[in-house]
Amino acid sequence: MISHPRFYWGENGNVLTPALFSFPIPSSRATVPTGYGYVLPDQNGWSRYLHFEAAWILVLIGGLYLVFGLVSGHFRKGLFPRAADRSWSAVSRSLRDHLRLTRPEEEEAWSYNVLQRLTYLGVVFVVFPLFIWTGLAMSPAVTAAMPTVVTVFGGRQSARTLHFLLTLLLVLFVLIHVGMVWLAGFRRRVTAMITGNASGHRKSV
């Protein structure tokens, strides 16, 4: 991103073509016209290594999580909205409670509400898969083996732009998520998250 803070749509894009959007930051490459009189040091070598190692950890742990979630029924019981909540009115009621910052009842707070469930489902089954997919769509070797991986997005630069936007979305999700855990009692919830045990409370399904 710092080596080329310009984003494009379609197959190709470079400093000779118009950008879809760009960030007004200095770059680590002299060829990018940023308006700054200096060039940042290049950090792409190690950060690319780190990126792809992290990508493998994400794929492997994500795969385990998917298998576990399907086998244990966690997705069905814990993430799929409860029968009573599968209506627009239930969703809008939950949304209204959130916007009014109504604190949930103690009992209710130990299971996921409908907005949480929908958000988690979206992150697990839409955002993360698209995130990995758009990443693979930038690989010249992967797209050699499977060209449709990139052509469905209209080209390599579209995939790069989407990959970046999905990254922003995930960062936003993490910030909001941690913020809400904080509001709900950080220590208790993080302990419960790590040990899988909501000590003293009814087990969250």
Added chain:
Amino acid sequence: MSEISRRQLITRGLAAAAGLSGLAVADHIADRYGLFPPDGGGVYGPGETLTYAVHRILTQHSFAREFSRGQISNPPFANETAPPTDAFKRFEADGFRDWKLSVDGLVGRSTTLSMDDVKRLPARSQITQVVCEEGWSYVAEWIGTPLVEVLNIAGLLPQARYVVYFSIEPDTWESIDMADALHQQTLVTYAMNDADLPVPFGGPLRLRVPRQLGYKSVKYLTRVTVTDNLKRFGKGLGSASADAGYAWYAGI
């Protein structure tokens, strides 16, 4: 304090042990089938090895995407290059007439080819994308002869595992495995978009490796050497890029 039963502890322990021995087996298989990249050590080694091994299993014979004439980028973008050396300027002054490409290492007989020799080899034209690790890209038509044609002239020996290739510029060299070296699209390129390959794009000779990122496509190609061991070159990581901290395998 949460309680983890003894049974849970045992099953989790077994799962972890199975995972670790699985990794050890994978490690052994990767080594045996040459799926270890030369920069596969260190903290980032597992990620690099997984990427390279999976790509070699799934994409070994795949062809990089080719584009239509209408998709050629106009104008194409030439990335920055270091100021040319005096040696390069001398070749450039007389239109690269004396430019040579030498082939040595694990070959039947070392050979030196002139530009005319290279142009007499079976030609191939391909419209492929240049993909830079920085994020930008362009499409151009590249004309040249597959590297395998050059290698065949010298006669590849069966021990060949990698092809190392050098630019006339100092400290500019890369290497590829035989899957890429023998691939039809790995092109000793002398023309681009129906004209001689311009200097900013690597002229007079550039090795285009379209299944990998742009930095593997070394400009100002002068020498190709075939080896079974990359440890002998530079820091032993397989390329000048890897010596400088970039991944040796750049298919992603």
